[in-house]
Amino acid sequence: QVQLVESGGGFVQPGGSLRLSCAASGFTLGDYVIGWFRQAPGKEREGVSCIGASDGRTYYKESVTGRFTISRDNAKSTVYLQMNSLEAEDTGVYDCAAEVLLDPLFDSLTVQGMCIGTLAPDYWGQGSQVTVSS
Numbered sequence: 001q002v003q004l005v006e007s008g009g010g011f012v013q014p015g016g017s018l019r020l021s022c023a024a025s026g027f028t029l030g031d032y033v034i035g036w037f038r039q040a041p042g043k044e045r046e047g048v049s050c051i052g053a054s055d056g057r058t059y060y061k062e063s064v065t066g067r068f069t070i071s072r073d074n075a076k077s078t079v080y081l082q083m084n085s086l087e088a089e090d091t092g093v094y095d096c097a098a099e100v101l102l103d104p105l106f107d108s109l110t111v112q113g114m115c116i117g118t119l120a121p122d123y124w125g126q127g128s129q130v131t132v133s134s
Contacts, residue, residue, distance in 0.1 A: 003023075007128060011131045013133070021079070022034065022036070022080070022096030024079070024098065029079070033099045034050065035051075035114045036049050036079075038092040047114065049064065064083075068084070086130075093127040093129055093130075096125045098121055099119060
């Protein structure tokens, strides 16, 4: 059974940090591009950061560049999102998602396509709430 389980969300004051984890089971994480998405109240879901399967290349939404870092540990079947200098605008439900990489040559295109919404992920997690407020 394929599962993506997020953890690490919570309540934090502006300027604080959180680290989200996405634990995968039921498939080989190394064969998949992984992305973090978020949905704020009343807004559409948006891609925050994605990481490639073959060479670990990354993509970040402009507003989180320099503050968020995505990484993966295939041996632990886990992807992380380190979030620093959090702002109120970062509040939302954070989901991780996985899309199979059919050919390593397409890693870069898959990473970008997944994060900007032109490619639909194969699997989704259940979401983790992040609230940034004073």
